[in-house]
Amino acid sequence: MAVIDRVLIGEGLVIEDRPDGSGLDLKNVAHIDLIMGPRGSAAEDAFCRTLTDQKQGVNGLLAIAAPNMMVKPNTVMFNKVTIKDGRQATQMFGPAQRGVAMAVMDCVADGTIPLEEADDVFICVGVFIDSKADMDDRIQDWNYRATKIAIKAAVAREPKAADVVKQYKEALHPFAAKTPEAQNRRSEDKAAALAISQMQERSKHAQGALAAKTKEDAESALAVSQMQDRINTTRV
Known part of the structure; x- marks a missing residue:
């Protein structure tokens, strides 16, 4: 596949x-x-x-x-x-x-x-x-x-809709409009740094999901191969 x-x-x-x-x-x-x-x-x-x-x-x-x-x-x-x-x-x-x-x-x-x-x-x-x-x-x-x-x-088909629904309200955008809470540059930079950290975590999650998918595909291929071997043995 x-x-x-x-x-x-x-x-x-x-x-x-x-x-x-x-x-x-x-x-x-x-x-x-x-x-x-x-x-x-x-x-x-x-x-x-x-x-x-x-x-x-x-x-x-x-x-x-x-x-x-x-x-x-x-x-x-x-x-x-x-x-x-x-x-x-x-x-x-x-x-x-x-x-x-x-x-x-x-x-x-x-x-x-x-x-x-x-x-x-x-x-x-x-x-x-x-x-x-x-x-x-x-x-x-x-x-x-x-x-x-x-x-x-x-x-990896990431992110999944369910994950976005869970995270989008708390997720931060480094270039979003300034909020009343962002009163000074330090707080803005802190929010931006957190947003970048969140992006990096999502990237790691996507890479982990891709690795899991690759392993699953390999296991499926092995199962198909074993099944074909059993069929060939039965025919003999």
Whole structure:
């Protein structure tokens, strides 16, 4: 049974403090929205439209590990912030592209995306790069991490609706509007740090669920194999 047998949705956000300790690094935050699915699905249609429907300031580009080495599964990236100058274009076609590409290939290498399915899966990745982004190393690393979070959550079918219902009222958003309780920057940063911690915990949960699903699939395959052996023995 295929692991990626339908359109799957994933999301990932990575942010940390600025190097100078002045607060959250809002300039280089990475946020990924992702859809993936098998050949013949709506994900393939979206892939083709994204790659061919080029507009001024909004571009689709293939994720490549290196020139002339596009990743598998086929992956198209698109920007969520309008590109207005060469610096932004270089960030998208350089560190962001490298980060997304390496995340996809690492997910194949570690078995999240089965190697035998990789040639027939299509991925569309929405990339957020703030117009004031100023650290290429963070753009690359954080988009790598955010893409892995999104892929692993998608394949694990996480989060489940029941979990969201239980958690959504208490969950914190690092960029939510200021509340009356947030009277000073310290309390805001504390809330943002808690929100990030919650995101990291959900990411770990998704990875655990994926590992459990992989184990369950392996056990099912073994059971089928044993049953087939018994049938063959009976026939003899």
